[in-house]
Amino acid sequence: MNKSDLLRYKNLLLSKRQELSTGKSLVDSIPTAGEPRGDPVDMAASETDAAMQIRLQQTDGKLLRAIEDALMRMQHEKYGICEECGQPISQVRLEAVPWTRRCRDCKERQDSRS
Numbered sequence: 001m002n003k004s005d006l007l008r009y010k011n012l013l014l015s016k017r018q019e020l021s022t023g024k025s026l027v028d029s030i031p032t033a034g035e036p037r038g039d040p041v042d043m044a045a046s047e048t049d050a051a052m053q054i055r056l057q058q059t060d061g062k063l064l065r066a067i068e069d070a071l072m073r074m075q076h077e078k079y080g081i082c083e084e085c086g087q088p089i090s091q092v093r094l095e096a097v098p099w100t101r102r103c104r105d106c107k108e109r110q111d112s113r114s
């Protein structure tokens with residue numbers, strides 16, 4: 001993998017990380033005081049939203065860790081190498097899932113095991 005490819009994946013990771021962390025801060029910045037409260041229907045709807053938001057954040061948290069991990073591997077020049085078989089991960093796969101740690105073969109093997 002050459003430097004410009006690496007830079008491209010790094011940018012993909014960084015923008016995804018940005019996307020995830022801005023999503024979080026948006027939730028934090030929702031005003032809690034001074035807002036007129038809606039009728040019970042609105043309240044019920046916002047409870048559902050909150051529950052969904054929590055689920056989303058759990059998934060995002062996992063993804064965020066995977067992204068941090070990938071950036072770390074870049075620093076150690078291990079990025080794009082399958083941690084299972086040590087073979088380079090295909091660029092097509094990295095393009096789609098830049099935070100992946102396994103090549104497609106190993107991923108499929110793992111999926112069929114579980």
Ligand SMILES: [Zn+2]
Pocket residue numbers: 082083084085086087102103104105106107
């Ligand atoms: Zn592999």
